[in-house]
Amino acid sequence: MGRIDLHLHTTHSDGSLRPADILTLAQKAGVTALAITDHDIMDALPEAIEAGNQLGIEVLPGVEISSFDGKGELHILGYCLNWRDETLQSRLALLRASRHRRNPLIIERLQALGLELTYAEVRALAETESVGRPHIARLLMEKGYVTSAKEAFDRYLAEGRPGYVARELPTPAEAISWIRDAQGVAVLAHPTWVKESDNALPAFVRALKDNGLGGIEVHYSTHTQQQTTRFLELAKQFGLLVTGGSDFHGLTKPDIEVGAGRGNLKVPEQLLAPLKEAAARS
Ligand SMILES: [Zn+2]
């Protein structure tokens, strides 16, 4: 039975590989279907579909939208959206614009710490409109200030660190409705990010479902067996779809592989049909 990978990032957001290169890796990993889920942008889709057609890999439209629920960031994945929808595209453009307001403020903070870098250098390195902290991290690596993206986040860029600047983000309910407005299925990404106690988690998931959430990313590169089981139970309890993916980024997360995560990820192919059926109904 084949595997799928419904969470991948390309050079169109903060990944380091082009869509066609990811498709090549996916084929080597035995992936039969995938979704590119770049942050706030869907520009990878045409190249991914073309490469997928050549390699016999199904490519679903996807996106990942960051949201803020009052306690922390939650990421909402969108699948099978009508990616040409003008309302969706203008909403994604607004999210990217908020990145361009935030990033120069981060650069100012880093400069105040004595680091020599400019936002123009970050823009040149990023080659995309969806510029984020991982691009700043990569520039810090290239300049020798840090040796890994993780170190850049731990020392400068993560929440609570001296280079951190908050970004204006939609609520989870807004992100979900934007995806649904474009006939997509909204899925809670890497649910370990939810800052709720074990006891409060079911009510939290129920509230998201009431807002239109369609699924949970049960299978994920860093999930323990226990976490996978827990999220699978939650999905069953609330009648939510089960999805999964590696969250591959290339250089920014060098321990994560397409299709296989840290080596033990296998997202079953059988999850694809229910997702597509749900999208067809929406
Ligand atoms: Zn995410």
Ligand SMILES: [Zn+2]
């Ligand atoms: Zn992601």
